Amino acid sequence: xxxxxxxxxxxxxxxxxxxxxxxxxxxxxxxxxxxxxxxxxxxxxxxxxxxxxxxxxxxxxxxxxxxxxxxxxxxxxxxxxxxxxxxxxxxxxxxxxxxxxxxxxxxxxxxxxxxxxxxxxxxxxxxxxxxxxxxxxxxxxxxxxxxxxxxxxxxxxxxxxxxxxxxxxxxxxxxxxxxxxxxxxxxxxxxxxxxxxxxxxxxxxxxxxxxxxxxxxxxxxxxxxxxxxxxxxxxxxxxxxxxxxxxxxxxxxxxxxxxxxxxxxxxxxxxxxxxxxxxxxxxxxxxxxxxxxxxxxxx
Amino acid sequence: xxxxxxxxxxxxxxxxxxxxxxxxxxxxxxxxxxxxxxxxxxxxxxxxxxxxxxxxxxxxxxxxxxxxxxxxxxxxxxxxxxxxxxxxxxxxxxxxxxxxxxxxxxxxxxxxxxxxxxxxxxxxxxxxxxxxxxxxxxxxxxxxxxxxxxxxxxxxxxxxxxxxxxxxxxxxxxxxxxxxxxxxxxxxxxxxxxxxxxxxxxxxxxxxxxxxxxxxxxxxxxxxxxxxxxxxxxxxxxxxxxxxxxxxxxxxxxxxxxxxxxxxxxxxxx
Numbered sequence: 001x002x003x004x005x006x007x008x009x010x011x012x013x014x015x016x017x018x019x020x021x022x023x024x025x026x027x028x029x030x031x032x033x034x035x036x037x038x039x040x041x042x043x044x045x046x047x048x049x050x051x052x053x054x055x056x057x058x059x060x061x062x063x064x065x066x067x068x069x070x071x072x073x074x075x076x077x078x079x080x081x082x083x084x085x086x087x088x089x090x091x092x093x094x095x096x097x098x099x100x101x102x103x104x105x106x107x108x109x110x111x112x113x114x115x116x117x118x119x120x121x122x123x124x125x126x127x128x129x130x131x132x133x134x135x136x137x138x139x140x141x142x143x144x145x146x147x148x149x150x151x152x153x154x155x156x157x158x159x160x161x162x163x164x165x166x167x168x169x170x171x172x173x174x175x176x177x178x179x180x181x182x183x184x185x186x187x188x189x190x191x192x193x194x195x196x197x198x199x200x201x202x203x204x205x206x207x208x209x210x211x212x213x214x215x216x217x218x219x220x221x222x223x224x225x226x227x228x229x230x231x232x233x234x235x236x237x238x239x240x241x242x243x244x245x246x247x248x249x250x251x252x253x254x255x256x257x258x259x260x261x262x263x264x265x266x267x268x269x270x271x272x273x274x275x276x277x278x279x280x281x282x283x284x285x286x287x288x289x290x291x292x293x294x295x296x297x298x299x
Numbered sequence: 300x301x302x303x304x305x306x307x308x309x310x311x312x313x314x315x316x317x318x319x320x321x322x323x324x325x326x327x328x329x330x331x332x333x334x335x336x337x338x339x340x341x342x343x344x345x346x347x348x349x350x351x352x353x354x355x356x357x358x359x360x361x362x363x364x365x366x367x368x369x370x371x372x373x374x375x376x377x378x379x380x381x382x383x384x385x386x387x388x389x390x391x392x393x394x395x396x397x398x399x400x401x402x403x404x405x406x407x408x409x410x411x412x413x414x415x416x417x418x419x420x421x422x423x424x425x426x427x428x429x430x431x432x433x434x435x436x437x438x439x440x441x442x443x444x445x446x447x448x449x450x451x452x453x454x455x456x457x458x459x460x461x462x463x464x465x466x467x468x469x470x471x472x473x474x475x476x477x478x479x480x481x482x483x484x485x486x487x488x489x490x491x492x493x494x495x496x497x498x499x500x501x502x503x504x505x506x507x508x509x510x511x512x513x514x515x516x517x518x519x520x521x522x523x524x525x526x527x528x529x530x531x532x533x534x535x536x537x538x539x540x541x542x543x544x545x546x547x548x549x550x551x552x553x554x555x556x557x558x559x560x561x562x563x564x565x566x567x568x569x
Contacts, residue, residue, distance in 0.1 A: 130530065
């Protein structure tokens with residue numbers, strides 16, 4: 001038989017699938033699902049990290065969380081950073097994408113220029129900006145050399161929150177530019193052509209052609225920034241260290257610093273679970289809300 | 300107007316980078332007296348040299364360590380996620396969709412917060428403070444994005460390929476290895492770009508899992524250690540930041556196009 005193949009040992013189909021699926025499944029279960037379940041369990045206990053048998057305390061950790069002034073303050077800071085940051089990143093991202101949505105060498109260079117912070121990473125960005133905005137930093141010296149008193153970018157609580165938002169937007173909106181540019185590529189030029197023939201102006205074309213066609217891009221960008229900003233940690237650590245006096249603690253920052261002050265790990269777990277639930281709920285809620293806008297495009 | 304806005308955006312983005320580069324070559328005196336100036340006759344490589352040869356946190360060693368971590372995470376991530384993505388992408392049953400959902404939940408889990416309960420799991424396994432433990436967790440964090448990309452990509456490959464392989468007597472494992480994996484190159488390239496940047500810029504996980512006790516520093520943790528104590532000595536701050544950033548900027552300039560397309564695919568595929 002010229003066509004004969006050498007005999008092969010083949011596993012039954014189910015076993016082959018199991019071989020292919022198992023390693024990844026074990027990893028995600030062991031390092032994501034189990035830790036989350038564990039944290040959820042610990043959040044209902046008074047575990048201090050030392051005693052072998054954590055005692056159940058019911059919802060105590062969660063009610064304590066509601067009345068904790070530090071948590072409340074961190075939640076407000078996180079809310080401000082997230083809301084303002086998400087809006088600013090998307091406005092700046094879409095705005096610049098519209099300006100850059102034309103082939104050309106200069107536009108390619110500028111696209112690279114706006115998103116290089118992405119490869120530098122938040123901890124380095126935080127240090128760099130603290131060297132610029134700090135009490136002893138570059139801008140302060142420019143002011144004092146000119147005989148003015150320096151602005152309290154990082155030393156006044158309100159200014160410091162503003163600085164965090166500004167640095168976060170500076171470091172993230174380049175990604176939005178790139179994603180909105182990709183979204184703009186999907187708008188068929190024929191539609192713009194048709195709008196122009198119908199005598200629509202620039203704003204009208206944007207309002208009734210570009211914007212609705214961009215709906216899926218807007219969803220992706222909103223969810224991405226939102227999820228990213230709710231967990232802002234490294235920039236805060238390097239820029240303000242949560243200061244002055246804990247006034248710029250974000251929720252993620254609070255959780256990480258609390259958890260290592262030990263002794264109340266159950267409480268730390270309750271904070272962690274709360275943040276995870278909030279992020280998941282907002283991401284899913286926003287996606288569901290945006291589906292209407294997206295359906296309008298495809299309909 | 301358009302030109303003005305573009306110029307403004309470029310200025311805002313580039314000034315911090317300019318300060319980072321220029322001040323790495325200046326003395327403390329020159330930095331504070333004129334942060335934006337370039338004193339051409341007094342520029343020196345001494346401070347960069349000092350950052351390079353700092354015995355406590357050897358940045359050159361950190362480069363090697365971080366690069367090896369990035370390679371290990373990428374290899375491990377591909378090895379576990381591509382086969383699983385193949386079965387899930389070809390599967391039609393509820394359990395396949397459920398499993399995919401399980402992976403995609405990871406996209407919304409903040410790794411900085413997840414790491415705390417992960418510590419207990421690693422301690423239980425005896426892997427806390429070890430490279431193995433760090434690599435396993437760091438790789439797990441890449442799986443959601445990998446699965447997202449790979450499943451979407453494999454779905455675009457015609458099923459006829461699988462059928463032809465089956466007619467030739469190949470089981471799923473051989474089909475994956477010989478037929479599907481070689482075709483996955485573009486998706487793998489995207490994942491590698493994203494994960495490499497992810498590992499290189501990650502700070503929380505190496506800081507917490509490897510910790511100062513392991514004496515293994517990545518670029519970010521060594522910069523944190525080097526700067527932490529001397530944040531007002533700008534002849535320490537700027538050179539260290541520049542050393543940390545230099546390799547990624549080279550990587551960025553060379554691979555800019557791939558990073559842009561990787562980012563886009565990473566956020567929108569599927």
